[in-house]
Amino acid sequence: MAAKEVTYEESIKRLEEIVEKIDNNEIDIDNLATTLKEAQKLIKSCHDKLFKVDAEVKKIFNEEE
Template sequence: MAEKKESYAQAMEKLENIVSAVEKDELDIDQLSVKLKEAQKLVRFCKDKLYKADEEIKKIMEGEDN
């Protein structure tokens, strides 16, 4: 699961692995449930990282306009 020390790239790699396993039908129903919950947390983590990066970029850009 996504930890605070985990990078965006690491989280995306984990998500890609989960998606690949689902697409290849490599997971049984129990594993699927666990992996989908993990994927949900990873997506939330990535969205948060993207939102924070977007806010930082906006602040930087606003500072350049002044």
């Protein structure tokens, strides 16, 4: 069974939660590395989705010209 793909909005929300916890010193040292790795994966996922959508939008506009 394939894992459910996380949406861009869900990724951003989770990143905001992580940043808030870091800002409030709510992440203990034992979980910091794991949390940062999660954030890194979420950032990459968001970047990839934005890059893909950007390419699709440019393609659509180029087809219209």
